[in-house]
Amino acid sequence: MRILAFHLSIFTFLCSLKAKDENSSDPGARTWSHVDGREIKAGIVDATDDKVTLRAPNGKNGVIQLKDLSNEDQLYVKKWLNNNAKPKDFGEPDRVIEITTLKGEMKYNKPVITVYPGKKVKLILRNNDDMHHNLAITKRGKGKDLKVAQEAWKLGAEGFAKDWIPNHPDLLYATRMADPHSSATLYFTAPKKTGKYPYVCTLPGHAQVMRGTMIVSKEMNPLSELTFTSFKGNWTKIPDWNKLEPSGTDHVPSGKFDLSCINETDSFGLVFRGNIEAPKSGSYTFTLNSDDGSRLLIDQKIVVDNDGVHGPIPKSGKIDLKKGLHHIEVQYFEARGGEELYVGWRLPGSKKELALSINKGPSSGNSPSGQLLVAENEARIYRNFIEGAGPRAIGVGYPNGINIAYDANNMRIALIWQGDFIDAKRHWNGRGQGFQPPSGESVIAGSPGVPFATINSPNSPWPNTYFRNENAQLPPLEEGYFFKGYYLIGQYRIPTFKYNFGKLSVIDESVPREETESSQASLIRTLTIKGMSKDNLYFRAAVGESIEIIDGDTFLIDDAATMNLQSAGKPIIRESEKKKELLVPIKFKNNSAVIKQIISWQ
Numbered sequence: 001m002r003i004l005a006f007h008l009s010i011f012t013f014l015c016s017l018k019a020k021d022e023n024s025s026d027p028g029a030r031t032w033s034h035v036d037g038r039e040i041k042a043g044i045v046d047a048t049d050d051k052v053t054l055r056a057p058n059g060k061n062g063v064i065q066l067k068d069l070s071n072e073d074q075l076y077v078k079k080w081l082n083n084n085a086k087p088k089d090f091g092e093p094d095r096v097i098e099i100t101t102l103k104g105e106m107k108y109n110k111p112v113i114t115v116y117p118g119k120k121v122k123l124i125l126r127n128n129d130d131m132h133h134n135l136a137i138t139k140r141g142k143g144k145d146l147k148v149a150q151e152a153w154k155l156g157a158e159g160f161a162k163d164w165i166p167n168h169p170d171l172l173y174a175t176r177m178a179d180p181h182s183s184a185t186l187y188f189t190a191p192k193k194t195g196k197y198p199y200v201c202t203l204p205g206h207a208q209v210m211r212g213t214m215i216v217s218k219e220m221n222p223l224s225e226l227t228f229t230s231f232k233g234n235w236t237k238i239p240d241w242n243k244l245e246p247s248g249t250d251h252v253p254s255g256k257f258d259l260s261c262i263n264e265t266d267s268f269g270l271v272f273r274g275n276i277e278a279p280k281s282g283s284y285t286f287t288l289n290s291d292d293g294s295r296l297l298i299d300q301k302i303v304v305d306n307d308g309v310h311g312p313i314p315k316s317g318k319i320d321l322k323k324g325l326h327h328i329e330v331q332y333f334e335a336r337g338g339e340e341l342y343v344g345w346r347l348p349g350s351k352k353e354l355a356l357s358i359n360k361g362p363s364s365g366n367s368p369s370g371q372l373l374v375a376e377n378e379a380r381i382y383r384n385f386i387e388g389a390g391p392r393a394i395g396v397g398y399p400n401g402i403n404i405a406y407d408a409n410n411m412r413i414a415l416i417w418q419g420d421f422i423d424a425k426r427h428w429n430g431r432g433q434g435f436q437p438p439s440g441e442s443v444i445a446g447s448p449g450v451p452f453a454t455i456n457s458p459n460s461p462w463p464n465t466y467f468r469n470e471n472a473q474l475p476p477l478e479e480g481y482f483f484k485g486y487y488l489i490g491q492y493r494i495p496t497f498k499y500n501f502g503k504l505s506v507i508d509e510s511v512p513r514e515e516t517e518s519s520q521a522s523l524i525r526t527l528t529i530k531g532m533s534k535d536n537l538y539f540r541a542a543v544g545e546s547i548e549i550i551d552g553d554t555f556l557i558d559d560a561a562t563m564n565l566q567s568a569g570k571p572i573i574r575e576s577e578k579k580k581e582l583l584v585p586i587k588f589k590n591n592s593a594v595i596k597q598i599i600s601w602q
Contacts, residue, residue, distance in 0.1 A: 030181050033070040044183070047077050047084075076182075083176040084185035086122075093122035093187065099212075101129045101178075106201075108135070111212040112255030114221040115190040123186040127178035133206065134163055134184065136174035137199045137214055140401070142374055144170040145198035149207030164202045172197065191216050193401045193514070193521075194419040194441060215255070217419065218601070219441050222345075223328070223356060226252045226274035230262050233269060235333050238293050238307050241271050257330055257343045257357035269333040276328040276356075278321040282348025289314040289342040290332060296343065297329040309335045314342075371425040372439060375399045378493040384427045387435035388445060389414035394486070395438075396495055397421030402512035402523060403440060408483050410450050411499045413510065416523055416599060417443040442601050444561045447543045450481060451527075452501050454536045458572050458583065462540060504531035513598075520562075522600035529595075533588035539595055540583055541565060547573050547580040555582060564598040 031041050032054065042054040045061055053063050066074050094116065100109040106129075115121050125135045136152075138144040151166035152159065163177035172191070175184040191197065194216050201210035215221065229249040231241065247268075252261050257272055276298070278284065288294045288306045290313070296304040304317040332341050343357040373380050375397035386393035389405035393414065397403045403422070405415040419440030426436045453463050480502065486495040489509075497508040507528040514521060527539070544558040554564045555571070565571050569585035586593045 030076075032064075032073050035068055035070065044077070044080055047081055049081075052077050079179075080182065083178065084124075084183065086185075087187050090187050091120065094119040096122045096124070098124045098126060099135065100126045101133050101210075103128045103130070106206055106209045107251075108199075108201075108210060108212050109251075110225065111251045111253055112215060112221070112226075113212070114215045114217055114255070116220065117190060117194055117216050117218060118192045119190050121186075121188055121190055123175070123188070124183055125175050125178050125186070126183045127180060130180050132160075132177050132179060132203060133201050133210070134165065134175050134177045134203065135186070135199055136165060136202050137172045137188075137197055139170045139172060140193070140195045140197055140374075141170075141376055142372070145200035145211055146207055149200055149202045152202035153204050159204070164204070166202070174202070177203070190214075194218060195401045196420060213253075213255075217441055219354070221255055222277045222279070223255060223257075224275045224277070224325075226255055226257075226272060228252050228261050229271045229273075230264070231269040231271075231333075232264075232267060233333075234267050234335065235269065235293075236309050236335065238295055238331050238333060239269070241269070241331065244269075254358050256355075257341060257359075259332075259334075259339055259341050260358070264334070265339060266334060266336045269331075272328075272330040272332075274328055275325045276345075277325050278323055280348060281321065281323045283318055284321050284348065285316055285318050285346040285353075287314055287316045287342070287344040287346075287353060288330075289340070291338050291340040292335045293333050294341060295331040297331075299327050300329075311338070312340050312342075372423050373397060373421050375403075375421055378491075379488075379495065380421055381495060382422050382424060384424075385435045386415070386422070387437040388443075391435075394495070394497075395422050396510075398494070398512040399492055400512050400514045400521075401440075402514075402521060403438065404510060404523065405438070406495075406497060407446075408497075410448075411481055411483060411497070411501075411506070411508070412449070412451050413446040413508075413523075413525065415443055415445060417441060418521060418601065444557075444599065444601070447540050449540070450501075452504075452506070452529075452537060452539055452586070454534065455538055456536060458538075458574060458585075461576060462581065501529075502534075504529055504534065506530075520600040522598050525597040525599065527595045527597075529586060529588075529593045530591060532591060534586070537586040538583045539567075539586060540581060541571065541595075541597060542580075542582040544580055547582050549573070557582075560601075562600045564596075564600075566596040566598075568593065 031039050033039050042056050045053040045055050051063055051065050053061055055061050066077060097113050102109055127133050136148055138148050148166060148168045148171050151168045152164045155162055155164060155166060165174045173186055173188040175186040178184040197214040197216060199212045199214055200207050227249065229246045231244050232247050252258055286296050286303050288296050288304045290306055291311050292309045293307040295302060295307060298319050303319045304315050306313060306315040330343060341357060342359045344353045344355050346353045373382055376399060380397040382395035384393060385391050386395055386405045389407045390409050392408040394406040394408055401418055403417050404413050407414040415438060417438045417440040421439060422436060423439050426434060449462060482500045484498040484500065486497045489496055494511060499506050510523055510525045512523055542557050542563055546558055548556045550556055550562065553566065554562055556562055565584060567584050568587035572583045574581050574583060584595055
């Protein structure tokens with residue numbers, strides 16, 4: 001009798017917490033019935049085989065034995081358990097993400113989520129709608145979410161029984177179908193390949209609008225719930241937005257501060273609002289660089305004020321934050337001419353500034369977006385102006401999500417990065433639109449200048465007289481470079497570059513290697529030099545602030561990448577012009593020499 005009285009008191013306690021407005025905001029809110037006839041509207045928080053935890057409208061929790069609830073409620077809890085059960089031996093998740101459906105809008109409240117590669121994820125889909133919904137995550141690639149959804153439509157009468165989840169090669173993970181005002185939980189291990197993975201509701205008619213993107217990244221996006229409100233008008237300083245009529249509002253598709261979320265170039269304003277997660281307590285530095293005016297607020301406090309009509313001007317401000325979520329707001333207006341917005345932050349104790357905007361640097365300009373090139377079955381080549389690789393850059397996107405930018409002026413790999421390849425919108429209708437940065441992440445910069453040089457001794461400075469100039473079309477000098485193009489090899493049609501250095505011919509071949517359980521993602525580069533043996537010839541493998549030996553042939557470059565060198569010549573670390581350089585002396589055998597570089601991300 002005491003036990004029964006205790007459980008009755010829990011239900012009585014929950015009933016006493018009813019709000020005046022019983023329309024609970026909890027996505028799982030429903031009416032629960034006790035065996036004695038009493039009712040309460042509450043959301044389900046957790047459940048086991050014999051009890052359930054409910055949340056009352058004011059947020060208070062209470063535990064009730066299943067046997068004290070109606071038969072209908074008990075069946076509901078069993079179905080909830082089936083939809084939310086954690087797989088055996090899954091362990092504790094590294095990240096928990098909640099996505100809520102927006103009632104009556106056929107949308108997820110989070111169009112972008114970010115996870116670390118290879119980490120365990122618990123994803124909770126809370127269905128706040130009056131319709132059924134699910135969430136299916138697909139492989140990388142444009143349109144793969146719609147292909148999976150189209151296959152789901154073919155399930156027909158079997159759709160509900162199969163949760164509208166089809167058997168399709170592009171499908172990675174999917175929740176069970178969540179009933180109206182219920183939830184479904186998905187446990188999965190994130191892919192090891194970085195990049196953008198679409199997610200979609202596969203119920204018939206939902207996929208065109210109910211979509212999002214899971215970004216697998218080694219650089220976690222601290223922003224969440226980011227929305228924008230747009231305005232039209234002419235201003236010379238930031239107006240009082242509360243007195244203006246908005247022209248539109250929505251979630252920001254990219255999940256970062258991004259001017260391309262609307263199609264405007266002059267006389268417009270944007271107010272971005274969302275949350276930012278401070279990973280630890282301390283002093284944070286925020287930077288705004290904008291054309292024209294901008295302002296950044298944290299928890300309604302102005303941190304950076306960069307107001308007025310002006311060209312790109314950077315301004316910074318500091319604020320002490322406690323670990324956890326904080327509200328962030330960025331206000332921006334564009335009067336006329338060029339438009340630009342860069343937002344960055346620096347964590348406590350760090351000298352490195354991290355971009356919070358699609359524009360990744362204060363001087364790079366806001367990058368247009370909308371024509372992302374994807375390498376699916378073979379290498380994708382993009383010959384154009386690439387930021388960091390010069391005006392004669394050749395971008396190569398490999399199918400496994402590793403990318404390079406080759407500088408054909410100086411015969412060097414200028415950039416290596418992971419994830420998305422490049423957005424071609426800037427140059428879609430011409431080449432004179434500036435330099436396009438890589439679309440991915442974890443960018444590693446290659447050595448500047450030319451790769452080979454003859455120097456009198458290991459202490460001699462690296463020459464800069466071999467750079468291509470306006471007379472590049474003339475025959476090469478004795479010590480000059482001459483680019484001879486590239487040819488495509490193998491199943492994936494990977495470009496292999498060719499050039500001459502004086503009377504020497506060089507074949508420059510790069511092949512990506514995917515990340516495995518035992519090795520990091522890497523780029524394997526092989527340089528084959530042929531011709532008469534040449535004295536005092538060196539290859540400059542790396543330049544950085546710091547270069548350290550890990551073992552005899554492997555080096556750590558700027559704490560960002562490792563480089564394994566395989567060659568007949570022993571690598572040399574030296575200091576030149578206040579930086580470290582890694583040089584390899586070229587040793588010929590039968591008029592041929594080979595250098596292999598294996599560059600891996602840390």
